[in-house]
Amino acid sequence: MSEAEASAELASLAGAIAFHDARYHGDDAPVISDADYDALVARNRALESAFPGLVRTDSPSLRVGTPVASGFGKVRHAKPMLSLNNGFTDEDIADFAARIRRFLSLSDEDELALTAEPKIDGLSLSLRYEGGRLVQAATRGDGAEGEDVTANIRVAGAAPLELAGTPPRVLEVRGELYMDRADFLALNEAQDAADSKIFANPRNAAAGSLRQKDPAVTASRRLRFFAYSLGEASAPLAATHMESLAALGAMGFSINPLSRRCTDVASLLDTYAGIGAARADLGYDIDGVVYKVDRHDYQERLGQVARAPRWALAHKFPAEQAETTLNDIDIQVGRTGALTPVARLAPVTVGGVVVSNATLHNEDEIRRKDIRIGDRVVIQRAGDVIPQVVRVITEQRPADST
Structure with a gap:
């Protein structure tokens, strides 16, 4: 492929991915499957790797989500809400672990613990607590700036309004807002009876229920929230990711019970297979398993590249x-x-x-x-x-x- 051909395809991909990002993140109405979207992103990444001089300023690899929609106030995230790079094969996961070992200069004998937890197919949120009380809730938006959905989260009943115990003075909790399948089916039955909009899947239903101008509508929907990471914190919560999840659980958050700590690639893949086998019986939608380096000091050293952390990877399930x-x-x-x-x-x-x-x-x-x-x-x-x-x-x- 010539540079001219690559440049033209990258321009086309940038436009297509931006369109689909807006439909998914902004309108809650995707028009292609996750697998087809992932294929576009993978093709864009491959071309940028082959032609690094052609990376566009509007490249999807430099962007997270989509800008804030009109109708909601804007919230500037104290710490960016990043996206995740994807892996699809066992080899991708082995390469991910090997890259981390090389970056941290770890020998084969040094322990590298990673966590594995279900990737919830919902809407990413950041909840800010000051003095143990919820003061702000925001969507991920474009990663730097999200939508202010505080009023709706206050009435949703999905996350605690006050934290138990003695949390840090400032604590931002990131996680996924979702709707389980039983509540989704009940909502669509009610929508159909009222001749109102029918939602395609639970993720769209959760996002649409949150993005209501009238908080009373949000309050009438059954929404849930799994906490999975931290944003800004005035004091450390724990030394590891698993310890942080336990601390968040003690404060009143729902933590996914399938989260596991693994010390080798084989156990990561076993956990992936086990979660995949249980997928249909979970009651809520997942589209993969997320792996994270467990130690926070290692996470700090690894940092991020472009829009994603080096220390995490989403191992996606086949979509169809x-x-x-x-x-x-x-x-x-x-x-x-x-x-x-x-x-x-x-x-x-x-x-x-x-x-x-x-x-x-x-x-x-x-x-x-x-x-x-x-x-x-x-x-x-x-x-x-x-x-x-x-x-x-x-x-x-x-x-x-x-």
Whole structure:
């Protein structure tokens, strides 16, 4: 590829990614899947690596999120709210750990502890407490400046308004606001009955519920918050990330119980596989696992590059497949009288859309795949294709499946 061709493609990518950032972060209405978006970002990064002299001033690699929307006040973050670099393969994770060891000049015998925790598919928030009381809540925005959503967070019931114990005089707590699947489905039923907007997935529902001009609307929605890191703090909370999470839990925050401390790449990957296997049963959406260097002094030494910290990485799940339970099989009658079996599923998010039904095509397909009620199944959805059952997880088949 010539420099001219690379320059033209980088310009196109910058425009496309900016458009999708605005739809996702600003409008809460994405028009492509996470996997397709990640592919655009990866292509942009590859071209910038091959042609470093062509990095644009509006490059997506230098930007976090999107500017603050009109209608909300602006909040300048005391410490930037960074994005995360992504990994997709086991080799990516091994390379991540190796880079950290090289940067810190650690030998193979030196312990390098990292944490692994579910990557919640929600809306990033920063909550500021002074004297133990909530004084400000802000969205991530563009990483430097976010939206002031204090009034809505005060009535959401998702995070403590006053902290237990003796917290630092100033403490900023970062985390993810989300809506679980049961509350999402109930909200959409109510919206449908009222002839109001139907949300595509729980992430959009959470973001839309928070960004209400009337806090009473936010108060009527079931929102939740997992704390996962710190922003500005007037005094250290702990020496490690895991100890910080424990301290935040003692103050009254919800901490994800699946968070683990790992001391080698194999245990990171085992945790990733375990969280992935439990994904459909969690009750809330996740799109990967986040790895972080546990020691805060190591985090300080590692610092950041462009818009992301060197000490953290998001290990993303494939976006178009998910595991769930097949609760029942119904027969659907088409306009021509054709009979089509339909799988009724425990709701799960696949490719950015909550799926509770999937086509089984015909009786021969059911027989060929040996699909039974009660089975754990892998479903797939790509683009606008009707969700389908890819395979049965026979090793998890219950004894009473029929």
